Amino acid sequence: MDSSKQKIEYNQILQFSSSSLNINTMLQTKIAEQLKRIIKAKSVEIEVFAPENPKHGHYSTNAALKLAKVLKKNPFEIGEKIKKLLETKKFFERIEVVPPGFINFWISEEILETELKTIIKSEDDYGQSENLKGKKVMLEFTDPNPFKEFHIGHLYTNIVGESLARILEANGARVKRANYQGDVGMHAAKAIWGIKKKMASEKMNLTELAKRTLDYRIKFMGVGYALGDKGFTENEAIKLEIVDLNKKIFALDKDIKEIYQKGRKWSLDYFEKIYKRLGTKFDFYYFEREAGEVGFKIVKDGLKRGLFEESDGAIIFPGEKYGLHRRVFINSQGLPTYEAKELGLAPTKYKDFKYDLSLIITANEIIDYFKVLIMALKQIYPKLGARTRHIPHGMVRFASGKMSSRTGNVVKGEDLLEEVKKGVLKIIEKGERKISAKERGDVAEAVALAAIKYAFLKTSIGSDMVFDFKRALSLEGDSGPYIQYTYARLKSVLRKASGWPKKIDFMLLDTEPEKAVVRELIYFPDAVSRAAERLETNIITEYLYKLAGALNVFYETTPILKADRPLRENRLNLIRAATIVLKNSLRLLGIKAPERM
């Protein structure tokens, strides 16, 4: 799939308007205004960006280069012309035109100072915008299946989904979080078969099992599932039994009703425990059973309208008519498949929340199914089809190969969390910080979550993740704990300074490390809107890493508390602004910023 195309489509749906008043958009507007004077023709696509190299200014634009092409003139001439028109002393310190035709801008100290003051005044709200004001987004993510494990793949979707939700919210969108869970289907049948088997061999009954801890029950069910799955593939007779169980589950047959309902509930309780730990909360829960019923009717209707066809006793969508492949929506047993269920889910969601955009985050292995599905949806509900987007994320895999619950080659979400937490506790105990035993557990939890979340969020969503324990456990370098450490260290300085400076003044900040920090700070609103525009979390992690880097250099090279009066105050204020931005960025990733660690 062409991902860039998808991004454009997404923007068109939401009509992403950069109406916020951050410096970048102000610049773009200013330049665009001037361009209109030079050229009466229709719009030229120009870019204003923050250059890698500080020598190229706070901002840079390729406007002259782009325009040169249209006007067939020398980009330098055009650049100089734009420069002249923009040189209103108030906003820019300096503008230069350099080969091959870039125009570089240095923002005036006055504007920079105003921005820093805005950070301090806005505090938690800094970075919020109204780019997506009034837009409603339904965001589906996580989608674990009751009766099966919550593995690191689910952890990944959950972390990505929650972060995207926060990023969209920061841009002013109203976001509803949805979780769609497979409570019917072969996996449930396999699990129930296995659980029954295991109960029989251990002379355990349901009432007794119910008395055990939740963790025990979950583990019991997990072993049961593995047992059922093994039987299903290896033994024809067992396979038939399980297929029969599957039908009973759909019918809620009295044979399995109790064990099914209890098992389902236990799974859901367990998932809820994990969500709480991760800091996610869902607005809507959907289940395959109900979606399947709705989907079933839709497909039957569609069959009458000629949108679906009968084939070998199944009902299929003829995808080949649309350049895709055909897929079964209702199987020859008369049961809705995943596709029919998902089809039923769309109008169900819309009934609950009249969304402008419906995003569904899943692993990329079902990318082709979604193409067929969205095409079918477009035929039946054109409006909903046009508003639905699939965001495929990469697969989590091991160096040894694909992760599979069938072979038992899975890492459970909680196990990963516990492993990382152990490592963090070791480091905390080794250090000499005065952290109470009580606080220690909370900090270890926050740091462990930061390590995992950051590791997942910093890779681009589409590409696969090779999962490596050692890497995930790393607390140094480009990692969540590194950012948290930067924050805690600065907070410590602020505590020691005791009390805020009365005056907020930044005019005396002119060393290179100080300027580098200021430069990074003012980019924050741009990062937030760009992350939403492109639906990419790594824009935020990348931003954070650069900011933290600049802050650490500043910290190492520049005395703060020991500096003389006016400088000391200014530097304290700079740190204050920095802690606000660090905290706000981390919040977008769903990461906490402990004051001590």
Place this chain on the structure above:
RNA sequence: GCCCUUGUGGUGAAAUGGAUAUCACGAUUGCCUUCGAAGCAAUUAUUCCCCGUUCGAAUCGGGGCAGGGGCACCA
């Protein structure tokens, strides 16, 4: 066979068509009586191949080579 997708240092990743391709892990080495060493600084090497579009290509197009996923009753 058809469709989709990926190819960037030893390994894993980053880079809205922009300036000197960025980082982490690994290796080697300096900096704690000095605001928190989970830090800072230094050394090492790279866009799979060919052609094209462009002022400018890791990025776009064509061809090749090599991985991965999918190709109807699992999700």
